Amino acid sequence: MPKIVRSPNPINSVVELEEGDIEKLRAGIVEDWTDDGVPPTDVFVAEQIEHLTGFLQSSHMGDCTCCPFTCEKCIAEEYLGVDTMQDLYKHDAYKVDAAFGDGRTMDEAIAWLAAYSERLDATPDSEKYDGSPKLIGLWDSAVPRWKREGERAHEWLVAYRDTHFPITCSP
Numbered sequence: 001m002p003k004i005v006r007s008p009n010p011i012n013s014v015v016e017l018e019e020g021d022i023e024k025l026r027a028g029i030v031e032d033w034t035d036d037g038v039p040p041t042d043v044f045v046a047e048q049i050e051h052l053t054g055f056l057q058s059s060h061m062g063d064c065t066c067c068p069f070t071c072e073k074c075i076a077e078e079y080l081g082v083d084t085m086q087d088l089y090k091h092d093a094y095k096v097d098a099a100f101g102d103g104r105t106m107d108e109a110i111a112w113l114a115a116y117s118e119r120l121d122a123t124p125d126s127e128k129y130d131g132s133p134k135l136i137g138l139w140d141s142a143v144p145r146w147k148r149e150g151e152r153a154h155e156w157l158v159a160y161r162d163t164h165f166p167i168t169c170s171p
């Protein structure tokens, strides 16, 4: 099994390959790229293995973090049977990632998410999109959904911290 090196921001956790993992990547690539019974060339497969191995060492970016394209890291993780952001829904993942902005630590990120709804409530109309009355309405209609996502993101990150970065009491 590959080794997951967890980062406080789960989007940045990296996956290190162990023996046999390259074969799993190879099998996944061959299966996905076989077209009408014709398998991809060895050169192509080798390139893809190198490509995905690089992605496993970098951050998630794509559908999983609400960007409209395929995340290569997610594909590689699927081939390997691991998931560095298990049960983290994409809109929530986007918020978890944002919580670590400005160099915030794990605890600061959790506090940032805990205050998410409060900050939305405190947003003046002039800061909602460009402040036009039509867009203020659009903003306000999205607030209940954003709050739910913020709450889920907060819950997820607390559980993630407790599992992978537990707080230890000093004697």
Ligand SMILES: [Zn+2]
Pocket (backbone or CB within 6 Å): 060, 061, 062, 064, 065, 071, 072, 073, 074
């Ligand atoms: Zn991803």
